Amino acid sequence: MSKIEKFVESITPRDEDFARWYTDICLGAELCSYSNVRGCIILRPYGYAIWELITAELDRRFKDTGHENVMMPLFIPESMLQKEKDHVEGFAPEVAWVTHGGDERLTERLCVRPTSEVLFCDHFADIIQSWRDLPKLYNQWVSVVRWEKTTRPFLRTREFFWQEGHTAHATEEDAMEETLLMLDVYEEFYREALAIPVLRGLKSESEKFAGAVKTYTVEAMMHDGKALQSGTSHYLGDGFAKAFNIQYTDKDNQLRHIHQTSWGVSSRSIGGLIMVHGDDEGLVLPPAVAPIQVVIIPIATHKEGVLEEAMKLKDSLKAAGLRVFLDDSDRMPGWKFSEYEMKGVPIRLEIGPRDIANNQCVAMSRDNREKTIVPLEDVAKEIPVLLEALHARMLGRAETFMKERIYDVDNLEDFVKTMEENPGFIRAAWCGSADCEAKIKELTTATSRCLEEDGDTDGSVCVVCGERAQHSVFWGKAY
RNA sequence: CGAGGUGUGGCGCAGUUGGCAGCGCGCGUGGUUUGGGACCAUGAGGCCGCAGGUUCAAGUCCUGUCACCUCGACCA
Incomplete structure (x- = not known):
């Protein structure tokens, strides 16, 4: 890092x-x-x-x-x-x-x-x-x-x-x-x-x-x-x-x-x-809404055959239905790496003289920065697989992140403390009265985000007033 | 709507007691480079947010005004 x-x-x-x-x-x-x-x-x-x-x-x-x-x-x-x-x-x-x-x-x-x-x-x-x-x-x-x-x-x-x-x-x-x-x-x-x-x-x-x-x-x-x-x-x-x-x-x-x-x-x-x-390097886009799904960065474009191979890569990916961009500008490769990471392009393909000698290219996934060596003839088949895996990782990571930050709370004191100390949502029972809802907002600036579907309220009481609960509610600070 | 902050080349900034408007990045051109933001050379680019005022002289001082940003109360 x-x-x-x-x-x-x-x-x-x-x-x-x-x-x-x-x-x-x-x-x-x-x-x-x-x-x-x-x-x-x-x-x-x-x-x-x-x-x-x-x-x-x-x-x-x-x-x-x-x-x-x-x-x-x-x-x-x-x-x-x-x-x-x-x-x-x-x-x-x-x-x-x-x-x-x-x-x-x-x-x-x-x-x-x-x-x-x-x-x-x-x-x-x-x-x-x-x-x-x-x-x-x-x-x-x-x-x-x-x-x-x-x-x-x-x-x-x-x-x-x-x-x-x-x-x-x-x-x-x-x-x-x-x-x-x-x-x-x-x-x-x-x-x-x-x-x-x-x-x-x-x-x-x-x-x-x-x-x-x-x-x-x-x-x-x-x-x-x-x-x-x-x-x-x-x-x-x-x-x-x-x-x-x-x-x-x-x-x-x-x-x-x-x-x-x-x-x-x-x-x-x-x-x-x-x-x-997003992360410290910039945006990270899921493939479905990435304007560029694959960016091809040729290394040492002045060397024999590099641009030609890069263009062939571009054509075969395009034929496979992918949104692909070949950056053949005279920027330094390192500059391009940073630029497309900032823009969240899901996959970067590097191709240089060394790769061409080995009949391969290097694919880097934006989300985990892992590099995969792909034989040139398999590119059109392999890249979609990498993109699909990337989407699954992104969704999985976001899901884990959210689940780990939903806290169950059953009294007001813990509610306030949890909201102060931990970024995230709170799940707590609520009687349904606007007064109790307003009280929470006043104490924590958090608002009710939504009532939990099929939330279990059997035997639980409102986190504010102690009356019988009508709903299980997700609370959080909102944009 | 409250509280703060900032306005100077495209961007980021410096500009001392008022005295030639500067620096870095970027940009143009030529060349050397190319596996994590290259280097050399040489250029171009400014009504100092705007309007008044003070002064021999204002980026700098005074008054007003406009815009944008950040943080709070209200909202997709």
Whole structure:
């Protein structure tokens, strides 16, 4: 490790200053740039390429589950936003308003969408008449604006990129099924595409989405033990339908309100990727979302045959369906090693005169720095195997990390002490009262992340008040 | 929104009692190099965040303003 350290001076050690380390990676790996627009970032090509892969992974899953993409307007008239009371109250403090068109003051202010529930509702009211029109399974890929006061790249910016799914169903059962299905999709996406394990479960009343009946969440644990709310799926009930008068004629000729869901994952997931997998050398990307899966670094490019062999390698990997990049620039090899480690490229292939003499190349896996000698003729077959193993190690490592940092606690004193001394989550029983939840937040700054699914509360009592417990809850400090 | 911090070539910084705007990295060109961030030579690049003021003279002093960063309260 000491040998490596001196070559990477530009990045702050992770365990010395986590926040600065995070920023160093965002900038150093060229994911984004700060812009001169306050609170907004510029996604650079490498960062955007990751986002494109994330969107592709999610979009495929949405299509596989029967969803269609649409596009709603960027603006919401004030009167439309105000139709659902809880919803407005939740978002009012952080909406941006358009008051002028050209020189003229608008007769009605337009809000820049912070989320699009009301736009979808307005549209659903227009297109839904009969039970035959249901369900409507829509999604959109857009950016939204929330006027945040404190911002950080990817984790909290005033404009961010996301998908928001909005669905309309005939019955509560159908809508609940959809809500949970999309939670499954998110969990599977995080594990299989991002190699990030998540806790999943229901949000408490105080943590749920403004206007929702129930909010489900997937929560990931970052390397510093803090929680990142990584995706949410809401059962909206028929509250929006009543506010917007969205009714359909059922088979029995009765008018009924629809039941709705909404669900979203944002560019914040890139922040999770950094904070779960990154190390002191930089980013570490799981193959599924790595813009470059294999980088080929030729050694001594001026020597006979080196570039030719490197190009052959590139062609055979490309033919095998991999995203591969050959860096034939005149940088020093050592410089390139550091550069692609910073960028988290899963596998580096070195090929030089010595390798060529032996009809081989050297593959290094980014996550554990292990080198494997691969015969040239086996490259197209062996690299996918290495990539698969790398993904499995990343997921396994993150899973172990999280499991080792979930502490079971049964009294308030231990709760406070554990939260102070150990980064991570606490699992503790809770009576369900908002007062007890607030008490924990006041004492520790930790919040309830989610209620444990099938959590066992038999015979246990609330960690705060000692009343009979209703839920087993995961608590943690959150981003 | 509170508290702090920073604005000087692309980036990181220095600039003393006010007196020629500098250094490192990066960048261009030529050459030698190439298995963990090379070296030599030679170049280019600045309205010192912005606006006032004090002064013979302001990067430096005064007033105002803007932007960004970090940490806290609220949020994907």
